[in-house]
Amino acid sequence: MPFDAQISAAAADRIEPNPRPIAVWLLAVAGMVWVMVAIGGATRLTGSGLSIMEWAPLSGTLPPLSEAEWRRLYDLYRSIPQYALVNAGFGIEGFKEIFWLEWIHRFWGRLIGLAYAVPLAWFWLRGRIPAGLKPRLVLLLLLGGLQGAVGWFMVASGFEADRTAVSPYRLVMHLGLALVLFAALLWTGLSVLRPVPAPAVPGQRTVRRQAQAAAWLIVAAMLAGGFVAGTKAGFDYNTFPLMAGRLVPEGYWRLDPAWTNLTVNIAAVQFNHRLLATLATLAALGAAFAGWRRLPAGPARRACLGLGFAVCLQYALGVATLVHVVPVWLGTLHQACAVLVLAAALAALHALRYSTCGKSSPRESRRGA
Ligand code: HEM
Known part of the structure; x- marks a missing residue:
């Protein structure tokens, strides 16, 4: 049975608890994706996007905590063409300036992952999610993970020889997937709130x-x-x-x-x-x-x-x-x-x-x- 019909049938049988918290959760995560797109724009426009040359989903959660770690990341950055062609000689202080927006962008992405996965597990274990909605929610979780990987795929293109920016194709892929995620979260949230259309x-x-x-x-x-x-x-x-x-x-x-x-x-x-x-x-x-x-x-x-x-x-x-x-x-x-x-x-x-x-x-x- 399609998801909207599933919700209304379940509600009619009084086996569906109040779906409002689920809608609020999905719409709030959509709001977080929106903020993420804005941070992504600022990251790109300030030329910060290539400053972190590692993809470390867990260990990268914390920013550098020692001078030695700052120096290691700076030395990595100095090996790519963007440093030589755009930022040569801007020093470790200049590096720190472009580092923070990219770090916030990635940190916000991790927060979105948590804000999605933890309530999903909670609602699921308490039997609050209508069966028709489950596959869609799992798909959204997978798409979120995929977006992280596509983000790295895009960033990695900026390290190639003679490049000072990422590939436009990969940028469009990353932007497009963000928009798909946002649209799916918003539409699903609205459908949970208002499952049955009026005549x-x-x-x-x-x-x-x-x-x-x-x-x-x-x-x-x-x-x-x-x-x-x-x-x-x-x-x-x-x-x-x-x-x-x-x-x-x-x-x-x-x-x-x-x-x-x-x-x-x-x-x-x-x-x-x-x-x-x-x-x-x-x-x-x-x-x-x-x-x-x-x-x-x-x-x-x-x-x-x-x-x-x-x-x-x-x-x-x-x-x-x-x-x-x-x-x-x-x-x-x-x-x-x-x-x-x-x-x-x-x-x-x-x-x-x-x-x-x-x-x-x-x-x-x-x-x-
Ligand atoms: C329906 C109206 C419009 C929509 C939905 C739209 C959407 C967008 C989007 C999604 C981007 C890419 C942002 C990104 O990935 O960074 C963009 C970039 C841009 N748009 Fe539009 N746009 C619209 C109208 C216009 C108009 C009328 C102009 C100027 C005549 C314009 C000029 C630009 C410029 C210059 C950029 C590049 C900005 C940058 O480098 O960050 N847009 N637009």
Whole structure:
């Protein structure tokens, strides 16, 4: 039986205890993932990401506690190209400055692991988790572990000869998996809180289709944004709306093979992000307008308006980040606000779920779950 239907059936039989604590736990962990994405942005933008050259999930929990340990880590860092090409001679004090953000990023990741695994074990042992939810929660635990490994896979690419930054492909992989984790935690938490969708009101299907289109465009804009960050494309063409005086920049499709334009050609990478962001914003505004016109006052209507607002805020932050040539605080805010936009899109889609009759059919529950 699908998870939403499982929860409602269990609740009806009075064998399901209050699911609220489980929802609160999942939403709180989603909030921690959000903070993690923001810390990740600051880590990247301050050039801190390559400062710890070891992956030690347990022993790396503590920062260096002696001068000898600081010296050992500094000597390791001095062996990579980033030190020679970017930070040569900045001394152990300079090293300590870039060390701390990377250490906090990893420490926060460990805290998320604990904040997820300990309540999971507690709820599980006390029989509080509905059977239909268990596989999903285990999958989320595995995805969290995988994200740690992908993070290291990304960092390791920055140690290769002649590189001073990580591979853009691996950066997008790491960002994308963080967004998948966030989305799955949020959606599951919302579904625990509100397992049974209400019957559709007139116009709801149309609004939902528009919100779905906006959500897919937002995902595309975010992945394109990952390539802007990964190739440092935000440090070029710092004007808006024109790029070097043109709407479509010169050399947009100059690389061969053609697909590499999408990932390494700075002009195309930045233009594609602008284009997808503009389409996503128009689609979200369309969904917000349709929700406002067609839906009665209530959570679904508010969620649609919230989506329109979040996307406009993100668009403005993107333009500000670009024209100010990516200051750390604006870049970090733009990265964090991307997660707000995703959250708003998911909240709208969740609020717009519907059933064709009073109770949800298994097919709809499956679609909504
Ligand atoms: C729907 C609207 C938008 C969304 C969802 C979005 C999302 C993103 C995401 C997810 C990133 C990557 C962050 C990272 O991995 O570090 C990014 C980077 C970036 N975006 Fe956007 N963006 C939007 C609009 C815009 C607009 C309109 C502009 C400018 C015209 C812009 C300029 C940038 C720049 C310059 C970066 C690179 C910043 C850096 O290096 O940290 N964005 N965006």
